Amino acid sequence: MLRHAFPDAEVVFHAQDGHVKRLKPNLADVEGITFRSCSPFTVPFGLSRHNPLGGYLAARRCLGEMVRAVGDRSLTMTAVLGVDANLLSALRRTWPRTSSAPLHMILHNHLAAAARWRTRNPLYRPFDFLSALAMPMAPRHRLIALELGIKEATVELVPTLAPNVETLEHPILTSEWVTEREPVPGERLKIGFLGHASNSKGFDRFMEIARKSGPDKEFHAIGLGSPEALAMDLRVLARPPAASSVPRTEYVEALTGIDAVCLPLSQGYDYVASGSVIDAIVGLKPLFCLRNRSVEGIFKKYGSIGYLADTIEDLEAFVLKASMETVLQQRPMWVANLAKIRAARSPEALAPAYAASVQALMR
Numbered sequence: 001m002l003r004h005a006f007p008d009a010e011v012v013f014h015a016q017d018g019h020v021k022r023l024k025p026n027l028a029d030v031e032g033i034t035f036r037s038c039s040p041f042t043v044p045f046g047l048s049r050h051n052p053l054g055g056y057l058a059a060r061r062c063l064g065e066m067v068r069a070v071g072d073r074s075l076t077m078t079a080v081l082g083v084d085a086n087l088l089s090a091l092r093r094t095w096p097r098t099s100s101a102p103l104h105m106i107l108h109n110h111l112a113a114a115a116r117w118r119t120r121n122p123l124y125r126p127f128d129f130l131s132a133l134a135m136p137m138a139p140r141h142r143l144i145a146l147e148l149g150i151k152e153a154t155v156e157l158v159p160t161l162a163p164n165v166e167t168l169e170h171p172i173l174t175s176e177w178v179t180e181r182e183p184v185p186g187e188r189l190k191i192g193f194l195g196h197a198s199n200s201k202g203f204d205r206f207m208e209i210a211r212k213s214g215p216d217k218e219f220h221a222i223g224l225g226s227p228e229a230l231a232m233d234l235r236v237l238a239r240p241p242a243a244s245s246v247p248r249t250e251y252v253e254a255l256t257g258i259d260a261v262c263l264p265l266s267q268g269y270d271y272v273a274s275g276s277v278i279d280a281i282v283g284l285k286p287l288f289c290l291r292n293r294s295v296e297g298i299f300k301k302y303g304s305i306g307y308l309a310d311t312i313e314d315l316e317a318f319v320l321k322a323s324m325e326t327v328l329q330q331r332p333m334w335v336a337n338l339a340k341i342r343a344a345r346s347p348e349a350l351a352p353a354y355a356a357s358v359q360a361l362m363r
Contacts, residue, residue, distance in 0.1 A: 001171045001347035001350055001351055001354060002079075003030055003031075003032060003033060003347075004347050004348050004350075004351035005350075005351040005352070005354045005355035005358070006076055006355060007032075009032075009076050010032060010034065011032055011033045011034070012033075012034045012036060012069070013033060013034065013035050013036070014036050014037075014038045014065075014066075014069055015035075015037070015038065016037065016038065016039075016040050017037040020035045020036070020037050023035070026175075036069070038065055038069070039061075039065060041058055041062050041087070042058060042061075043055060043057070043058040044057050044058065049084060049086065050085075050119065050124055050127075050128070051124070052086075052123065052124060052127040055084070055085065055086035055127065056086055056090075058086060058087075059084075059086035059087045059089070059090040060090060062087055062090075063087070063090045063091065063094055063095070066078075066080075066095075066098075067098050070098060070099060074101075075099045075101035076101060076358070077101050077102040077103070077104060077358050078095075078099060078101060078102070078103050078104070079103075079104040079105075079106060079144075080103070080104070080105050080106065081106045081108070082106060082108035082110070083105045083106075083108075083110070084110050084129065085110070085114075085127055085128050085129040085131070085132040086127070086132075088105065088129070088132045088133070089127075089132050089135070091103065091105065091141070092132075092135060092136075092137055092138065092141065095138075095141070096138050100140065101140070101362070102140045102141075102142065102358050102361040102362065103138075103140065103141045103142070104142050104144045104166075104358075105141070105142070105143050105144065106144045106146065107143055107144060107145050107146065107150065107154070107271070107272070108272065109268075109272045110129050111129060111130075111133075111154065111157075111271040111272065112268040112269065112270070112271040112272040113129070113268070114128060114129035114130045115130075115157065115268065115270070115271050116266075116267075116268050118130065130157065130158065133154075133157070133158045133161060134158050134160065136160075137161070137164045139163075139361075140361045140362075141164060142164055142165070142166050142361070143161065143164055143165045143166070144165075144166055144167075144168050145165060145166070145167045145168070145273075146167075146168060146169070146170045146273035147167070147169065147170060147272075147273035147274070147277075147294040147297065147298070148167060148169060148294060148297025148298055148300070148301055149270070149292075149293035149294045149295075149296055149297030149298075149300075150167065150270070150271055150272070150273065150293060150294055150297075151165045151166070151167045152293065152297075153270040153271055153293040154271060166357060168350070168354060169344070169345050169350065170273050170278050170345060171345055171346070171347050171350055172278065172281065172282055172342055172345040172346060173346075173347065174346050174347075174348075176252075176282050177282060177342060178252055178255060178256050178282055178283040178284065179256065180284045180335065181256050181257065181259075183259045183324060183327070183328060183331070184324075185324060185325065185328060186324065187324055188215075188216055188217055188218040188324070189216060189217045189218070189259055189260065189322060189323060189324045189327060190217075190218045190219075190220060190238075190257065190258040190259045190260075191217060191218070191219050191220070191258065191259065191260050191261070191262050191288070191319065192219075192220040192221070192222050192239075192254075192255070192258035192260070192261050192262070192285070193206045193219075193220070193221045193222065193223075193241075193261070193262060193263065193276075194222050194223060194255065194261055194263070194276035194279050194280065195222075195223045195224075195274075195275055195276035195279070196223055196224050196226060197221050197223055197224065197225045197226055197229040197241035198226035198228065198229065199226070199228050199229070200266060200268070201263075201265060201266070201276075202263060202264030202265055202266060202290070203221070203226070203229050203241075204228075204232075205264035205312055205315075205316075206219075206221075206262055206263075206264055207232060207234075207236070207237075208316070209262065209264075209315070209316050209319050209320070210236045210237060211236050212316070212320060213319065213320055214320075216323055216324070217319075217322075218238045219236065219237050219238060220237065220238050220239035220254065220257075220258055221234075221237055221239060221240055221241040222239065222246070222251060222254045222255060222258070223241060223242065223246055223251065223276075224241060224242055224244070224245055224246060225240070225241025225242060225243060226241075229241050230243060239254065251279075252283075255279060255282070255283040255285070256283060258283075258285060259285070259286075259324070259327065260285055260286045260287070260288060260306065260322075260327060261276070261279075261280040261283075261285045261286070261287050261288065261289075261306075262287075262288045262289070262315075262319060263276055263277065263280075263287065263288070263289045263290070264289075264290050264312055264315055265277075265289060265290050265292055265295070266290075266292075267292055268292075269292040269293075269294050269295070270292050270293035270294065271293075272294070273294060274294065274295075277289070277294070277295060277298070280305075280338075281305070281338055281341050281342055281345075282342065284335050284338045284339060284342070285338070286305060286306040286307075286327065286330075286331060286334040286335070286338070287305050287306035287307075288306050288307045288309070288315060288318060288319055288322075289306065289307070289308060289309065289315070290308075290309055290310075290311075290312065290315055291308050291309060291310050295308060296308065298341065302337050302340055302341050302344075303333070303337040303340075304330075304333065304334060304337060305334050305337050305338050305341070306334055
């Protein structure tokens with residue numbers, strides 16, 4: 001997307017060596033992108049990243065690498081994918097002395113974790129993520145929410161952040177688009193759980209629904225299984241979660257073969273974009289999901305893409321009652337809205353607004 005937003009600028013992508021090796025071949029046909037390996041974000045002395053001293057030292061080391069990477073370049077903007085409390089604090093204090101260009105800090109899962117649980121340790125609490133968010137931020141620094149609804153949920157937690165949070169709907173590469181599979185009337189309704197199968201993501205609830213369902217449905221877990229998931233009795237599933245990482249080609253092939261996606265996501269997804277929801281959009285698969293701010297934001301802007309339940313009991317009742325015939329009745333509307341989202345989130349479609357938001361900060 002950066003390539004489309006700033007066609008004449010040099011784009012330099014720094015990441016750990018493994019990430020570079022996996023990503024670079026997928027962008028081999030895109031000109032003007034330089035890939036460079038950097039050291040991982042590691043906390044010294046075996047300390048937790050939540051330890052104020054260990055986290056501070058790790059953040060300073062990361063910041064030093066960023067400063068060296070910039071050198072004497074004149075920057076258009078800088079984006080950091082994922083910041084914890086320590087790196088956020090270090091960037092807020094120090095980065096304005098390195099560059100006056102806009103700095104975008106992409107919200108990952110740290111805010112969701114902080115909203116679910118905060119330490120009671122009085123020595124750690126002033127340095128946790130919510131405490132770091134409450135500190136003043138430079139006018140050209142932005143936290144970037146990758147899904148609708150997350151900005152509003154974040155500002156409710158920390159009202160002073162309102163000027164410094166922007167929404168960038170998660171880009172979807174056109175090369176990732178999955179060919180639509182037309183369900184066959186009379187077949188079993190194939191329902192999938194996508195991504196990491198963990199109880200924090202609702203896999204245990206998915207399994208409860210699968211166990212209670214009749215023979216007219218088939219349940220698939222497409223992705224890596226967590227230890228708690230792999231310890232379950234998984235015989236009810238047509239496809240159990242994998243014991244090791246699933247190659248993207250295999251993942252997409254399995255996604256193509258299902259009819260709908262069921263995600264009993266927790267309220268933590270008020271504050272983090274779900275890659276599994278993005279994959280449902282990629283595959284044009286109707287979504288049966290528990291209500292949270294991010295999914296609710298998608299429904300509100302683009303229309304219904306499936307069923308949005310208020311409670312786990314509501315979701316369970318809907319899935320148990322659903323059949324291939326009832327899904328086929330509403331599927332044309334759901335798929336049309338999914339296709340609308342997919343097109344609106346292509347890098348080419350998102351680039352003009354993103355470029356304009358960056359340029360507005362430079363004035």
